[in-house]
Amino acid sequence: MFENEENELRGTRKMVYDYIQAHPGVHLREIARSLNLAIGDVQYHLYALEKAGYIISKRRGLFKHFYTNNVFNESQKNIIEALSHETQRRILFLMLRKSSISQGEIAKLVNVSASTVTWHMKHLVDTGLVSVHREGRMVKYDLKVPADEIKKLAKSYPLMFWEKWADRFADLWIDLSNYKENEVEQDDRRN
Numbered sequence: 001m002f003e004n005e006e007n008e009l010r011g012t013r014k015m016v017y018d019y020i021q022a023h024p025g026v027h028l029r030e031i032a033r034s035l036n037l038a039i040g041d042v043q044y045h046l047y048a049l050e051k052a053g054y055i056i057s058k059r060r061g062l063f064k065h066f067y068t069n070n071v072f073n074e075s076q077k078n079i080i081e082a083l084s085h086e087t088q089r090r091i092l093f094l095m096l097r098k099s100s101i102s103q104g105e106i107a108k109l110v111n112v113s114a115s116t117v118t119w120h121m122k123h124l125v126d127t128g129l130v131s132v133h134r135e136g137r138m139v140k141y142d143l144k145v146p147a148d149e150i151k152k153l154a155k156s157y158p159l160m161f162w163e164k165w166a167d168r169f170a171d172l173w174i175d176l177s178n179y180k181e182n183e184v185e186q187d188d189r190r191n
Helices: 011-022 028-035 039-052 074-083 086-097 103-110 114-126 147-156 158-190
Strands: 055-060 063-068 130-135 138-143
Touching: 011 028, 011 039, 011 063, 028 039, 028 063, 039 055, 055 074, 063 074, 074 086, 074 147, 086 103, 086 114, 086 138, 086 147, 103 114, 103 138, 114 130, 114 138
Parallel strands: none
Antiparallel strands: 055 063, 130 138
C-alpha cells in the first residue's frame, strides 16, 4: 500500500493503530497510558500514521481525538466523542428514554449542577447531536441524531467506556493506597 518502509504498520506503530481502531476517538495521553508508552513516542507514531493516511484526527477543545481513516462519518465521530465523556454519555442515554427534556430535568436526573448541564448541552448542540427550542420560558432539548445510531455505537464500542471506568477506579484505588501509606509514614515519623 505504501512504498516507504517507515509507513508500514508494524511494531509500536501497528500497536498504536490497533489501539485506535479498537478505541475510536481516543486521545494522545490515553493511548500513551494504556499502551505504557512515552508521550513523545506516541506523538511520533501518530504523526506518521496520520501523514500516511491510516488515521485522522479531530480537535475538540484541548484534546485531539484519533480515528482510523474512512470508518466514521462526522456525526458518528461526534457521537463517539460524546459517549466517551461520562456526563455527556449519561445525558444522551437519558435523552434516549425521554424526549424534549428541560435543563432542570437533566440536572436532577443526571445529578449535576445546572451550569454543568448548560456547558455540556452547548457542546452537544454545537456538534449537531442535540437541538434546542423554547416552550414558553423553558428551554428544552431533543436528540437531533437518530436514537438507533447512538445505541449502535454504544453497543459496538462498549469496552472503551468500561475501560475508562475501570481506569478511574484503579487510579482512585492507587491514590487511596498511597494516601494511606503516607499517613502511616507520617505516624511513624511522629513516634
